[in-house]
Amino acid sequence: MSFLAALLxxxxxxxxxxxxxxxxxxxxKSLLVLVLTGxxxxxxxxxxxxxxxxxxxxxxxxxxxxxIEELVKAIPLLFLARRKKTVFFIDSVICGAAVGGxxxxxxxxFFLVLGESLGLGTALFRGLEVALIHMxxxxxxxxxxxFSVRLAERVRxxxxxxxxxxxxxxxxxxxxxxxxxxxxxxxxxxxxxxxxVFGAMALLLIWLYQYDGDMIHRWLDRGLDxxxxxxxxxxxxxxxDTKTGRFLMSVKENFPQEVFFDLICYVQxxxxxxxxxxxxxxxxxxxxxxxxxxxxxELYLSQYNEFKSLEKSLGKTARMTIAPVVxxxxxxxxxxxxxxxxxxxxx
Numbered sequence: 001m002s003f004l005a006a007l008l009x010x011x012x013x014x015x016x017x018x019x020x021x022x023x024x025x026x027x028x029k030s031l032l033v034l035v036l037t038g039x040x041x042x043x044x045x046x047x048x049x050x051x052x053x054x055x056x057x058x059x060x061x062x063x064x065x066x067x068i069e070e071l072v073k074a075i076p077l078l079f080l081a082r083r084k085k086t087v088f089f090i091d092s093v094i095c096g097a098a099v100g101g102x103x104x105x106x107x108x109x110f111f112l113v114l115g116e117s118l119g120l121g122t123a124l125f126r127g128l129e130v131a132l133i134h135m136x137x138x139x140x141x142x143x144x145x146x147f148s149v150r151l152a153e154r155v156r157x158x159x160x161x162x163x164x165x166x167x168x169x170x171x172x173x174x175x176x177x178x179x180x181x182x183x184x185x186x187x188x189x190x191x192x193x194x195x196x197v198f199g200a201m202a203l204l205l206i207w208l209y210q211y212d213g214d215m216i217h218r219w220l221d222r223g224l225d226x227x228x229x230x231x232x233x234x235x236x237x238x239x240x241d242t243k244t245g246r247f248l249m250s251v252k253e254n255f256p257q258e259v260f261f262d263l264i265c266y267v268q269x270x271x272x273x274x275x276x277x278x279x280x281x282x283x284x285x286x287x288x289x290x291x292x293x294x295x296x297x298e299l300y301l302s303q304y305n306e307f308k309s310l311e312k313s314l315g316k317t318a319r320m321t322i323a324p325v326v327x328x329x330x331x332x333x334x335x336x337x338x339x340x341x342x343x344x345x346x347x
Contacts, residue, residue: 031098037076038102038138045069045103046110066180073099073134074141081145087334089143093205096142100135107134129197133183136201137176144172150331175204227278231271234264244325251321262310263318269307270326276300277335280342297343304340 048068049061056064077086077096086092108127147169154161183197230244239245248267252260283290292300311319319326 031094034076034095034098035102035105038073038099038104038134039106040102041069041072041076041099042103042106042110045072046106048072062184063181066184067177069103069134070137070141070177070180073103073138074145077138077142077145081142081149084149084333086142086146087150087331088146092142092146093139096139097135099142100138101131103138104131104134132197132201133180136197136205137180139205140172140176140179144169144176147172179204227271227275231268231275234268234271247325248322254321255318259314259318262314263322266307266310266314267322267325269303269310273300273303273307273336273339274332277332277339280339281335292342300339300343 045065045068049065052064052068053061076099080086080095081092086095104127108130111126111130147165151161151165151169179200186196229242233239233241233245239249248264255263280292
């Protein structure tokens with residue numbers, strides 16, 4: 001029973017966090033793979049601690065072990081962030097919690113097998129507390145990595161980066177191992193420790209959720225307004241009405257007329273798909289998750305196929321020339337992929 005009491009909290013946490021994913025950003029299969037990845041991370045750390053234990057004192061291990069654990073757990077999360085698999089707050093938290101949950105499963109098993117005998121209540125609250133600290137810290141690291149990828153994309157594209165966003169990313173990388181170190185150093189009654197850890201994690205994740213919401217609204221408001229204005233200027237034949245349109249006109253002389261026409265069609269398709277994806281995201285965020293009409297599905301899929309066809313036919317030089325206009329940030333790519341996946345599914 002003690003084993004079940006220690007393992008049950010992880011299943012509950014993962015189920016609750018997964019149910020928060022109203023957009024179905026992470027599949028059940030991916031979630032289970034991440035849990036197994038977290039268990040593998042625990043095995044790696046167990047091996048590393050066997051080595052570091054030979055020259056690191058037990059007192060110092062309360063500080064070094066949490067840092068090692070968070071670094072090892074961050075490896076699969078870094079892979080997801082770099083591959084643009086985590087681009088929003090909720091999918092970052094889900095993935096981080098799954099890795100941390102898998103890690104805590106084996107840590108609880110190791111403690112029950114190798115540690116002192118525990119009563120059912122103590123084992124339950126210790127399982128809750130260990131699961132919470134690992135899932136919470138991994139979720140924070142996952143969000144930090146997601147923020148960092150967003151900022152790197154903006155820097156790479158020559159866009160402004162708010163100093164507060166940079167400070168936030170750095171803060172999260174520091175606070176995650178710091179919380180873990182405090183947890184390992186503060187030896188108290190399991191019930192009291194659970195309440196403290198739960199309160200700290202809940203407040204931090206709520207604050208992060210609100211901060212991420214502000215970043216998403218900035219992405220939607222600024223990007224959508226500019227793209228709608230550009231789309232209107234293209235359809236009306238008045239490219240000079242927008243800054244982006246004037247940029248396109250400035251490169252007109254560099255290409256044959258038919259190539260420039262294809263470039264404008266390429267940009268128009270990109271803007272139409274981007275506006276549709278962002279509009280769909282906004283509807284789902286507002287709770288208006290109505291099915292897409294079959295005619296609209298066919299339109300979006302045909303636009304995307306034409307977009308990819310033009311992408312292949314246009315030369316590399318042409319695509320590099322308009323790269324400042326046709327650029328997919330992680331959130332743009334994710335919202336478009338979600339729109340296309342929805343269009344490919346039957347109503």
